[in-house]
């Protein structure tokens with residue numbers, strides 16, 4: 001009971017809507033209900049997340065694509081979204097033609113696949129897309145960044161054949177877990193959802209797919225629970241749920257096999273036998289919704305972002321106006337080294353400046369007085385008040401760069 005009450009208390013303090021306002025990260029406006037406006041500081045975090053995501057995906061052999069946000073009605077009829085998802089979609093008309101604003105990235109990626117003749121040698125083809133989607137939700141269920149009407153899925157569609165499923169899924173699992181660890185999400189609950197009663201596709205391919213998923217999980221020595229019959233009607237899936245710093249669980253990543261969409265869009269590849277075959281399509285996301293993951297991170301860190309994500313990484317605070325010029329020069333030096341610094345040269349008391357940096361949860365404060373100016377150093381303080389003593393500017397730059405590089 002006590003632990004639960006503590007968690008509630010902590011959750012209130014960490015509410016990302018409150019911190020988003022206090023740290024000037026994002027806002028919401030009636031002019032576009034439930035769609036976030038990211039501010040300059042908030043965009044720094046957003047872009048760092050994307051930069052990290054791109055680097056990881058590039059390393060894993062993904063190729064990035066971008067597909068249109070507005071696509072003709074016919075496409076959504078063909079994909080089945082019109083029949084099953086229409087109430088959650090936005091539409092627009094251009095001239096005589098009816099278009100839908102994409103609620104998912106998959107149909108667009110099938111058009112890229114189909115744009116060339118594919119052979120078994122081209123597979124697996126890993127097409128990644130940071131796709132902005134719009135989904136109409138009832139306003140009652142909206143909650144800050146956790147449920148918005150427009151968000152970016154850190155999507156990828158892997159086109160492969162049956163024998164490749166295990167290796168591909170294995171790669172995705174390792175990527176997801178590695179990326180979660182970077183954020184300190186070491187506790188991840190994984191579930192495997194199998195064939196539901198109402199589903200499509202031959203038994204043999206379902207069996208092969210589920211065996212592939214199971215083998216990939218076992219190969220990575222992963223504990224998981226089986227959600228019997230919980231898969232989508234078009235294929236089985238694996239879901240990832242992370243536990244945050246105060247013990248709450250968040251469903252984020254997912255890996256879904258899909259036999260339906262390749263069928264509906266007539267996707268093919270030339271096999272070893274020279275005949276045409278259907279590829280399997282894997283839909284997968286690490287963050288899920290980037291916006292929601294962002295909200296989870298704000299609460300997980302309580303706004304105290306690690307150095308690599310912090311909008312301002314170090315604040316330089318002068319003791320008197322005599323150090324204004326020197327502090328500005330240090331600021332330029334840090335900026336040139338790729339470090340996000342801010343020089344506070346106002347004629348405020350130093351304690352006031354330090355307190356303000358604490359409120360803004362800035363990782364480091366470098367105090368510059370007469371002595372520091374003379375020795376080309378700062379009196380360094382870490383967030384939370386830890387005194388790190390006098391540090392030369394060169395050493396400070398090295399220290400910060402190292403910490404940023406390691407995503408410590």
Ligand SMILES: [Zn+2]
Nearest residue numbers: 105106157283
């Ligand atoms: Zn998809």
